[in-house]
Amino acid sequence: MQTEFLLQIKDLKASIDNKEILKGLNLEVKPGEIHAIMGPNGSGKSTLANVLTGREIATVTAGTITFDGKNLLDMSPEERACEGIFLSFQYPIEIPGVSMVNFMKTAINEQRKHRGLEPLSASDFLRLMREKKELVEIDSALTNRSVNEGFSGGEKKKNEIFQMAMLEPRLALLDETDSGLDIDALRIVANGVNKIRRPDTSVIVITHYQRLLDYIVPDFVHVLYDGRIVRSGGPELALTLEERGYDWIKKEADVTEETWTTDRK
């Protein structure tokens, strides 16, 4: 059966060290849609990205996540990646001794194996590398090094987008890929994402700022506050947030919660 949604999150609750961080989160993403998730620091945005990719920092205590009709929570991180989920990390990891080339070759071939495909030949792989490097304007000097080792902040972010280009995910999560980038780097990264996208690629952009959304224009904007999506809207919501900040949302959300608790009594 073909589902309408690529990703469907229902009433998701997750805690870290018994402290509830996600408190009943709902989100539905169709193929090809771009969603932006905004919200103040500490509201749970990265935790959501971790839960989606299977990083065991947070424990899921309730709710379901369905990806392409399958139960995502049953899958290992590598299975999720093979199914087409990709995270551009807020803080990419340096891995000394593991070369970018070997890393990408292994990742691509493991994903191909998952899909029942033969490994790429050495020449096809090198051609692909070259093509994608141009696309995201990343220097060969970087791809010849160990993974992220000695990369600047901007280079690390570009490298995330390069990996996304290589792996061609169905759902890309960009966790503050824009933070720490100057305007040129931001443009390159954003254009990279746009060039990589196929019509059915879905993207969830986690960001604080409107400026990335000038390049990657979202279909929906959600505000995540204190573990819940407290408001959703179109691209204009991002502009309002840019002007007015988060305080009014916080107030509104806190009020709603109080009212709700009072009602229950």
Add this chain to the structure above:
Amino acid sequence: MDYRPEVIERLTELWEGREAGILKGSPEVFNRYRSGAFSEFLSLGIPDRKNEAYKYTNLEKSFSYKYEKYFSPKPDDFREAERFHCEVEDLDVWNMVLLNGFFPRGDEGLAMLPGGIWVGSMRAAAKQFPSLVEKHYNKYAQNEKDGLVPLNTALATDGLFLYAPKNTVNTKPIQIVNLLQSAQDIFSQDRNLVVVEDGAQMSLLVCDHAISPQHYLTNTVTEVYVGRNARFEIIRVQNQHNDSGKITHTFIHQERDSFASSNNVTLHGGLVRNATWHRLNGENAETHSYGLFLADKHQHIANFVKVDHAAPNCNSTQLFKGVLDDNATGAFNGRIMVHKDAQKTNAYQSNNNIILSDSARMDTKPQLEIYADDVKCSHGATVGQLDENALFYLRSRGIDEREAKLMLMFGFAHDVIKNIPIEALRDRIDNLVLQRLRGELSRCASCAIQCN
């Protein structure tokens, strides 16, 4: 109960029968030092944990074993060794096969390679180059509280001799394949001497391989002299089985403007202890000590390094890494000594270890003794698990957990391997390490270098 009195009794018996078993046929220069060395051994004894340098290494299992044989192989034993052939693709070397540390064709074995470097047995060298051997033999080995060095001096009857006369350069690396093969359980002592004279260059690869399942214990002493502006590189690949013990003491003595590097890659071995001493005896010399080991089961691998900065303006690095699984134990003891006049010394030391199981254990101990004031010294040691964040990063790109762990371990190991100066060998060792990490290279059946 202390196992040592009984072992010492056995060794004393050997010593008492020295007329036929040891002295006969041995070079006179060997015999000259024996008595003094044996009494020194008796007073120092077999090192135990009270000895700082052996604090984490228990020799009991290897030493208490009742070996049947102590001396050099008979001519017949060499037949198999001579058939042995190391076939590494692209590894263009001068190849020599030894048996339990001994050179075949004992007395006659000495040959000059193209380029002018001599390779052969100590026995033959003592005849052909008596004054050279006399000048260097037993001059660099230090007995400093380690009874096993004088034990070797007292009992060794032969070993390998390598000589690069002034300004000679070996055109290809020299590979020594040392086979451990015997029908009996054997405790052997080999004594080696390497002389690289002023302006000469030598690159040496030594592969130790157990090819029969007997118990072995080898106590090897190697003295290396590196003259002015000379260059010496040694790479050891140790691949033995779990019932083997390998103890090496390597003393590298360097004169001014010289360069030396030592790289010990321990893939397998029941008990392995490599002691590497670097003495920077002249100004502006450079020395590097590298080591990598992969240990599992009940293996114990220890590295002892001492870099002795006796002259000003010298640079040294120590980089040692270990991966330990199951009940394996490891030890690193790295010393930097900077003498009073050794100003402008640059000394660097690093020891990193990955522990894969709850019961594996690694002890690491840096020791710095610095008597000069204008010195740059740094050291650092880590013992830990694989980096969880790095592991997740790899998995999040679709790489299976097992493969991701392997990649991380390999990356960790490669950091040492990348310093191997011979490219074909570097690639080969990369491959061997990968196989070892995959668990494909369990017990070695033949030369690790030719493993498929």
